[in-house]
Amino acid sequence: MAASPFASRSPSVAVTSPNTLRLKASGGTASKPTPMPDQELTEQLNAEVRQKYVKDKKLGEGTYAVVYLGHLRDDPSSFVAIKKIKVNAEYKDGLTMDAIREVKYLQELSHPNVIALHDVFSSKDQNLSLVLEFLPRGDLEMLIKDGDIQYGAADIKAWMGMLARGVWFCHENFVLHRDIKPNNLLVASDGEVKLADFGLARSFADPYLNMTHQVITRWYRPPELLYGARQYSGAVDVWSMGMVFAELLLRVPFVAGNTDLDQTSKICEAFGTPTEDNWPGVTQLPNYIPTDPAHRVPLQGRDFFLRQFPTAGPVGADLLMSMCALDPRKRSTAVQVLRHNWWTMDPQPTRNEDLPRKTGTKKMGEDLSRRGGEIDDGPFKNAARQLDFGAMK
């Protein structure tokens, strides 16, 4: 797929002067015939955007999109990822919700730790193309999985810091991401971590309005969503962030259920059984499952987190614990996470240029073409299943 799709375009369409918009229209009464504008204004604007980029090779293809490497026509060294959304033949109601959400929110969010959407344009077959920041160094999941890569507490602090700032920014803009997990955290060429895949994102709902609980990839899904809560907050993303933190420390997913039910019970085993005492109102949630009082696990305290995550240090373990509170009202908010004193104490976070790296152009293609909530089926998944949480106590 090295051919540029633009090369074949009619030369009459501004290829000779890609950056000049021909908006002038004559009054039509002049004696000399003036050239007629060959497109409506809105189409001219779209063509202008499309002409800015050249598509190069295909990076990856998934259920939802095809991702190409591309560059600015004016500057061959400026790389971009062009994500062409596939038309979903089964969905008859127009553009799919994931595409709408992704475009809607990325158009509004501009932050160093959120993937940048440079442009959106349409091609003549009515496909939508998103021009995204090119992030060639893979994702955090790759780094976690790769046994050849060594990393330590300072690296984790750097990555978590970037994640926390990205999540804070989303929440500050009243946007819930709802699919935070290591393979949605992409790494830029300078080592910066960027939150990607906004296919499940939405704005905070007005008070008392319901949202769906079928969001967030299972292993990163908080207990309130597993219990079917329809009104929730940024706390859902903070839980996912906590799970990413734990996974960075352990290098395996911390709670990895095979089913939603299994996920709930694994969370209970790991962190404690939710009760009206430690989480007022939990028994009223739609999908709450009553527990056998004989098998209740007490709420885990600081000691547990320290024992379980020794590399985090006592302060790091305290931060992690605050992100994993079962009761979403007791969980840290994104601002509180950023204000924690773990960030300012030793070890200092690794500078971006010194972070462990891996090249992964192809991976970005895969990451961006997946549908929200999908899990990669890899050897890692099986490894996670073998985790024995009973032995950890």
Added chain:
Amino acid sequence: MIEDDIYRTSSQFRLWSYTRPALASLRTKTNDIASERVRAALQRARPAQQSTTPSAAGTPQPGSDGETKKPEEKQIECLTPEEELILVRYYCEKTLELGETYKPPLPTMVRATAIQYLHRFYLTNSPMTYHPKSIMACALFLATKTDNYYMSLRQFADGIPGETSTDDVISPEFLLMQGLRFTFDVRHPFRGLEGGVMELQAIAQGQAPPAPHIPNQTAQNLLQKLKSIAPPPIPSSSINDRIARAHGTTRETLKTAAQMTDAYFLYTPSQIWLSAFLLADKPLAEFYLDTKLGGPLTETIPDGDAMETDLKNPLYELRTKLFKVLTECSALLGAYTTLSSDPDQMKGLKRIAKKLYHCQNPEKINLKRDSGQPAVAGAADSGQVTSESESERLAKKRKLELEQKARSGASDMFGPELVAERTKQ
């Protein structure tokens, strides 16, 4: 990071905020381009139509040919930008009504988003090219998707009075999104109003925290001041009653005048709700602003002995600037009356609709996605590529449609009040 900084990164600010002259010139430009293309398209359609008549023996009622040809022979009169604006406004009002017909009615926010989509779409598209009637349902459906009010396309189409297929609703979606420049987020003034009203209620209960820039404020003196402001336009039984009344009136203005006018293009959401609030209850709104910005300069000069420089409200200039903007915006909102409730405006609208009937671009009527020739962004759009047979086909189709219309009378989505119009098939 302050709220203004966040607002300035929004697509609403970056792409959809204009000064009045910039807005006017963009509309003129859009109108110029569309007019020229309409004339050219009708020109192309004319010889085709003449040549088909003798050969097309099967064409029903060849006798009517003379009538349909006539208006095209004289110079085609296109809509002016002002006429286009009135037409679009009418369909914005219709969008509000359409949302009301659902059970339960679509949320105000969804309808408001759809209306803003229409306004934005018609900044770079002309009603002569795409009739608002064929775009409005699609805009409303798109808004249900972007504003998280899920309903299926089938369910949505069934809720539209009259015969509307799912295809009628969805076919212009891509075109619409292109016109929106793929920005779906609309920042509304409704949430700001709710926040302001909650603050006023807190003051009325003597529980308000002081404003950040005015440290000597206390809950008590705020309550005292609130009690001493000038009476409301309509007498009310209590402060709470007064706040509730102003709240209701403001909400209504935000639902109507703020949606139908250019307010969103010219002002920020907070400027819009504050302006609407000023219209509803001026003394109350001014009191609210003074809790944030301090009073006017004169009020801060007591008879006492302090130096005048100490007494100047440090936010005086900001306050003056803001009041100027709010006054302008209030005037815009206050001048609005619904088209359909005003017989004179309706008369003008009918004239425009008639005129549009003769200057609708015949090549853009079929928006169907599966119609071989994509209506959008395709090569078929550039005049040179459109084959002779294609324009012939379109001309024929148009004529047939006219005749069908004439026979069946206008059984339009929203009744016959706008004379018989050409609808998309």
